[in-house]
Amino acid sequence: MLTRALPRVSIAHLPTPLEILPRLTVRLGGPELWIKRDDQTGLATGGNKARKLEFLVADALAQEGGCDTLITCGAAQSNHARQTAAAAAKLGLDCWLVLRGSPPSQWSGNLLLDHLLGAHLVWAGDTPPGDRMIAVATQLEGEGRRPYTIPYGGSSPLGAAGYVAALEELLTQCAAYHVQFDYIVLASSSGGTQAGLVVAARALGYSGRIIGVSVDLRSDALRRVLSALATATAGLLGLGMEFAPQDFIVNDDYLGSGYGVVGELERAAIHTLARTEGILLDPVYTGRAFGGLLDMIRRGTFNRGERILFWHTGGTAGLFGYAIPEESECGPRRVC
Numbered sequence: 001m002l003t004r005a006l007p008r009v010s011i012a013h014l015p016t017p018l019e020i021l022p023r024l025t026v027r028l029g030g031p032e033l034w035i036k037r038d039d040q041t042g043l044a045t046g047g048n049k050a051r052k053l054e055f056l057v058a059d060a061l062a063q064e065g066g067c068d069t070l071i072t073c074g075a076a077q078s079n080h081a082r083q084t085a086a087a088a089a090k091l092g093l094d095c096w097l098v099l100r101g102s103p104p105s106q107w108s109g110n111l112l113l114d115h116l117l118g119a120h121l122v123w124a125g126d127t128p129p130g131d132r133m134i135a136v137a138t139q140l141e142g143e144g145r146r147p148y149t150i151p152y153g154g155s156s157p158l159g160a161a162g163y164v165a166a167l168e169e170l171l172t173q174c175a176a177y178h179v180q181f182d183y184i185v186l187a188s189s190s191g192g193t194q195a196g197l198v199v200a201a202r203a204l205g206y207s208g209r210i211i212g213v214s215v216d217l218r219s220d221a222l223r224r225v226l227s228a229l230a231t232a233t234a235g236l237l238g239l240g241m242e243f244a245p246q247d248f249i250v251n252d253d254y255l256g257s258g259y260g261v262v263g264e265l266e267r268a269a270i271h272t273l274a275r276t277e278g279i280l281l282d283p284v285y286t287g288r289a290f291g292g293l294l295d296m297i298r299r300g301t302f303n304r305g306e307r308i309l310f311w312h313t314g315g316t317a318g319l320f321g322y323a324i325p326e327e328s329e330c331g332p333r334r335v336c
């Protein structure tokens, strides 16, 4: 195992299922579609941050004198914040979440779960949440607490190590199932997921292509983030590999009206996967990435005989933060 030297706590439900999407594959007439169910990792409704937190929380606990508080930051509907709150509760730590903007009138989706999980919330207003998080950590230290700060999206080299281990998990499943994937497609945002997968792919000689569908950054900006993070992650693991922006495939065609703005692409993708396979996508990340995948298939990006894995990164709770009320123009009973 590439991550064997790193401390790790076992808090995610692993391995996650690897499943074929038979009805959707037939409906589209190929390529053959599979899905990796990281929406089933546990930690209060699942998602990719659980794998990152196995390494981040272990590092927090390994700090000199230990740590008694986890702090992180993100958007109001941050899945990462919710999974960090769940990890803290599970390990008996305090949790502070610094969220962008001001409190909404309705507490739904991830925000409701943050509250149920006992996290303390700080609204950053116009201050960048990352800056505010540092101020909160300093304040807590002043009060005699021992806080451990986790960066946005958990995307430090330690967090990305979760996805180095995840690719190893996938390759073990591939060997057992006698399948190989020509492409892996996933939603990419703060970069830890894609960077970890690409580091492991190079270290293990995996030859499939890994396509990140960007949900908020332009391709050149995200590829710079990815290359720096992948190089640092490889360094942490003692692999001695350097990465450049051109080592990453990022598709930024599906940014629509920006981060977290749900459009027809996401809506159609959520409905399609729910109604053909009974699997839920989220409005912000996986809805966009899967919508992008369906569009790429329609445009003939892949050969019919190829095999594609969609890496479901979770976000289910976010779905309930985006339910549209009955009086909306979408009409009654229409979610997202």
Ligand SMILES: *Cc1c(COP(=O)(O)O)cnc(C)c1O
Pocket (backbone or CB within 6 Å): 047, 048, 049, 079, 080, 153, 155, 187, 188, 189, 190, 191, 192, 193, 194, 282, 285, 286, 313, 314, 315, 316
């Ligand atoms: C955070 C998140 C992502 C993006 O992962 P990064 O490692 O930040 O690129 C994708 N999907 C969901 C559901 C997420 O919560």
